[in-house]
Amino acid sequence: QQPVQSPQAVILREGEDAVINCSSSKALYSVHWYRQKHGEAPVFLMILLKGGEQMRHEKISASFNEKKQQSSLYLTASQLSYSGTYFCGTGGTSYGKLTFGQGTILTVHP
């Protein structure tokens, strides 16, 4: 079942912060975050494997709440280059198979 991302879209000014959430109705074993620019393939940001684990990629960090079956992506002091569609992919027990959320469109303006 597809995880649900919120919000669907967010507009920021450069330097502002944003949070993108990813929730699943099924037990999660891993959460993978990707950013996709228009017409391009998704680019890997980070993977979270354990409940409570937090990861960081430059000024982007993420947390994974295993009990709540959700993950959040935190974008701090956003830059123009952060614009794109963010997808969370949830992993189960089938090796490598990811189910992606519907995506969150992030637009950063100068």
Add this chain to the structure above:
Amino acid sequence: GAVVSQHPSRVICKSGTSVKIECRSLDFQATTMFWYRQFPKQSLMLMATSNEGSKATYEQGVEKDKFLINHASLTLSTLTVTSAHPEDSSFYICSAPTGTRLTDTQYFGPGTRLTVL
């Protein structure tokens, strides 16, 4: 990060023809690769799992006779769209995990945009 390539990047074909898309892992071996399809402004939908040396595993609703997958070596998987129709027009993306652990990172190829006239 690891590099995955796809060829061609764009293809336009006539209805009824077949199109082959290649996916290669350039700096690592991949016993498993995944094929996704993405329609405009939509999410990535997994079509099938490509397994080196064995048959591909298709997701529910994906026609295996229409989307032929061959994982010829540890670095190459091909997707052939047979008898393509306009509704098959989409962005096809492959991905490959860098290892055999459940938690290994998946890297995506640059995608192939298929347009069927």
